[in-house]
Amino acid sequence: MPYQHVTFHQTGSLAVGGRLLTDDQRSVQSGRRRSNSLTLGHRACQGCGEALGARYALDAVQRATGGQTIAVNATGCLEVFSTPFPETSWQLPWLHSLFGNAPAVASGVAAALKAKGRTDIRVVGQGGDGGTVDIGFACLSGMFERNDDVLYICYDNEAYMNTGVQRSGATPPAARTATTEAVGPEPGNRFGQGKNVPLIAMAHEIPYVATATVADLRDLEAKAERAMEFRGARYLHVLVPCPLGWGSAPKDTIEVARLATQSGVFPVFEAEDGEVVGVSPIRHRVGVRDYLRTQRRYAHLFQPDERTDIIDRIQRGADRNIKRFGLLPAGVQEESAS
Amino acid sequence: MLRQIEGSRAVAEAVALCRPEVICAYPITPQTHIVEALGFKVKSGTLRPCEFLNVESEFAAMSVAIGASAAGARTYTATASQGLLYMSEAVYNAAGLGLPIVMTVANRAIGAPINIWNDHSDAMSQRDAGWIQLYAETAQEALDLHLQAFRIAEELSVPVMVCMDGFLLTHAYERAEIPIAEQVDMFLPRYQPRQVLDPAQPASIGAMVGPEAFTEVRYLSHARESRALDLIPDVVAEFGKVFGRDSGGLVRGYHLDDAETVIVALGSVLGTIKDTVDELRADGMRIGVLGVTTFRPFPAQAVCDALAIGRPTKRLVVLERAFATGLGGIVSADLRMALAGDRAAALHPPVMSTVVAGLGGRPITRASLRNMLHDAAAGALEPLSFLDLDKDLVQVQLQAGRAG
Ligand SMILES: Cc1ncc(C[n+]2csc(CCOP(=O)(O)OP(=O)(O)O)c2C)c(N)n1
Numbered sequence A: 001m002p003y004q005h006v007t008f009h010q011t012g013s014l015a016v017g018g019r020l021l022t023d024d025q026r027s028v029q030s031g032r033r034r035s036n037s038l039t040l041g042h043r044a045c046q047g048c049g050e051a052l053g054a055r056y057a058l059d060a061v062q063r064a065t066g067g068q069t070i071a072v073n074a075t076g077c078l079e080v081f082s083t084p085f086p087e088t089s090w091q092l093p094w095l096h097s098l099f100g101n102a103p104a105v106a107s108g109v110a111a112a113l114k115a116k117g118r119t120d121i122r123v124v125g126q127g128g129d130g131g132t133v134d135i136g137f138a139c140l141s142g143m144f145e146r147n148d149d150v151l152y153i154c155y156d157n158e159a160y161m162n163t164g165v166q167r168s169g170a171t172p173p174a175a176r177t178a179t180t181e182a183v184g185p186e187p188g189n190r191f192g193q194g195k196n197v198p199l200i201a202m203a204h205e206i207p208y209v210a211t212a213t214v215a216d217l218r219d220l221e222a223k224a225e226r227a228m229e230f231r232g233a234r235y236l237h238v239l240v241p242c243p244l245g246w247g248s249a250p251k252d253t254i255e256v257a258r259l260a261t262q263s264g265v266f267p268v269f270e271a272e273d274g275e276v277v278g279v280s281p282i283r284h285r286v287g288v289r290d291y292l293r294t295q296r297r298y299a300h301l302f303q304p305d306e307r308t309d310i311i312d313r314i315q316r317g318a319d320r321n322i323k324r325f326g327l328l329p330a331g332v333q334e335e336s337a338s
Numbered sequence B: 001m002l003r004q005i006e007g008s009r010a011v012a013e014a015v016a017l018c019r020p021e022v023i024c025a026y027p028i029t030p031q032t033h034i035v036e037a038l039g040f041k042v043k044s045g046t047l048r049p050c051e052f053l054n055v056e057s058e059f060a061a062m063s064v065a066i067g068a069s070a071a072g073a074r075t076y077t078a079t080a081s082q083g084l085l086y087m088s089e090a091v092y093n094a095a096g097l098g099l100p101i102v103m104t105v106a107n108r109a110i111g112a113p114i115n116i117w118n119d120h121s122d123a124m125s126q127r128d129a130g131w132i133q134l135y136a137e138t139a140q141e142a143l144d145l146h147l148q149a150f151r152i153a154e155e156l157s158v159p160v161m162v163c164m165d166g167f168l169l170t171h172a173y174e175r176a177e178i179p180i181a182e183q184v185d186m187f188l189p190r191y192q193p194r195q196v197l198d199p200a201q202p203a204s205i206g207a208m209v210g211p212e213a214f215t216e217v218r219y220l221s222h223a224r225e226s227r228a229l230d231l232i233p234d235v236v237a238e239f240g241k242v243f244g245r246d247s248g249g250l251v252r253g254y255h256l257d258d259a260e261t262v263i264v265a266l267g268s269v270l271g272t273i274k275d276t277v278d279e280l281r282a283d284g285m286r287i288g289v290l291g292v293t294t295f296r297p298f299p300a301q302a303v304c305d306a307l308a309i310g311r312p313t314k315r316l317v318v319l320e321r322a323f324a325t326g327l328g329g330i331v332s333a334d335l336r337m338a339l340a341g342d343r344a345a346a347l348h349p350p351v352m353s354t355v356v357a358g359l360g361g362r363p364i365t366r367a368s369l370r371n372m373l374h375d376a377a378a379g380a381l382e383p384l385s386f387l388d389l390d391k392d393l394v395q396v397q398l399q400a401g402r403a404g
């Protein structure tokens, strides 16, 4: 009997059978009442991870709050591409003030709502990695320390993209940026001590901290919704590949983010009151080579000669993440020999 | 109620009577007593509903104020000196967004060298930020200007800075009339924001504007701020009706009718100047005073009208508590621009001298003023001079510098 071989590409995700789920079990984006917070017309590059992440995160927040959300945006790609004068792609009340003050502006909005007795309206602050881990860091820490009722979302594309891909405090070691060129004996960004803002947020013992990526959008939605179950300061750090800055193919944005998690380069976890309460385990472990190879910002690690020394050092960092967060349940094998 | 009260407390009473909904502050001398008093009121529950945020910097203070004001709350903060510079980026932003925030600046010098005492360098550095700037002469006026500031800010959707001299006004005890809540409620209507962050009517606020419209946006903020020149006299008139006091305004003259020499100044030094002028007039000198209360927008017409140049004013002495390094007077430059458009001044160009005085808290004494004004009347005052400058000391330094 002739038969056709069927592959379920989405095995393991919650998408298959989505139609069988009730509305509140569905992903927000597949729901009929998604709010389209960030709608069409924006000017993000093709394959922009930040546009994708922002849309999913905010729609999930909108669902959690019944559409009662105010967003405060730091300067950066997200702000610029979403509001080309005289248009706007935002379908929710949205305020942009400066590059380094979004957490404080969000605190101000929350304070006003509290004074007016409108705590049914919730506040989201958002910005890129530069706006969050560098120039907005003091305001972020202050907002955390006061435990203001704000969810702050950092869309981490690991550099100052809006100004042309310069290094930020979130740029990983060895990555080429416009201010850490791939030249000299130690090409790309130097190996520093790192600046892990999710862990720093946890040190403030705020109610909720989580990391996510655009590789697992359902997880991102779930975390955005979970964050809204708490009052007080909450922090969501989302890895969002940037095809332009990373030199990756626009069609590979999801794949690149997935390789970041499956290699251990970017640990995905959740914490409450300063304690880790959950991690997303690695399902198909890959070596960091597989992740690095997808991006031109690391091209100098592979040609003209392979810089095994640097790649190994990056691998050691990923291994440390895996151990530290317990990302590898027993039995998961490495997919590629790296 | 008439009370013997510290200037800072008087201002705190006035601000509280305006029923702000969000107050945020970061401490800096000499602003502290104002926000401490307000913090007490909020914490003890006498000022309700109001959120008081202890923020981590002045940059955050102004940023919180921006968020709160955009969300429709009446918002207040206070700062001085280094703090004002530290928040400068957000100061411009608040004006650009048209948010009617009221801020007290307890005027203090700017370092280096660090100096906690009074002059006007801080507020003057932000004069072109798009805020209305009012300068108080007395504690009573500081109190009154805050009541007026909320009214003006909210009517125009422009932020207002109330400048009061650090220590001289913030820390001195004076008799001041504290209004009652009913009066303030009559004078200051509830805040109706022009545009507000509201899920029921989502708006995008603070979007990017390119060359195609930026000039127009700026022109409109200029036009809006300039409307304060018409509004302020009305507000002052209404203030008089409700509170029974004449306070605030654009400019205030003192013995200008027959004055050949007029001394122009801002802030608390006007008190000493008026005392000195009384003495000089007793000696027969025809001299008067022009106090500038509203410095931004600059009341060019009101200044020209008050001065009556040539009839008989022929000499202007501008006493400045700050200056533009490498140039000279700041107020003087604005005054020159105002007079350039005045026909009387074109026919009888007045002699104008800038006197920089009272930097970093140096006392401005009646004796020094008297000598300086005698020189002015005798035509012996330099175009730019520094009151009580230790000339020997600076000469030694200048020569040492040259030798090195
Ligand atoms: C005070 C200040 N400094 C610098 C800038 C210039 N600037 C605007 S956006 C930006 C980069 C934003 O980077 P990031 O926060 O990572 O967001 P991305 O564009 O990468 O999404 C910079 C440096 C600014 N607008 N304001």
Ligand code: SF4
Pocket: A043, A044, A045, A046, A047, A048, A049, A050, A051, A077, A078, A081, A157, A161, A162, A241, A242, A243, A244, A245
């Ligand atoms: S530069 Fe990167 S972050 Fe910015 S719009 Fe393009 S893809 Fe998105």
Ligand SMILES: [Mg+2]
Pocket: A128, A129, A130, A155, A156, A157, A158, A159, A160, A161, A168
């Ligand atoms: Mg970035």
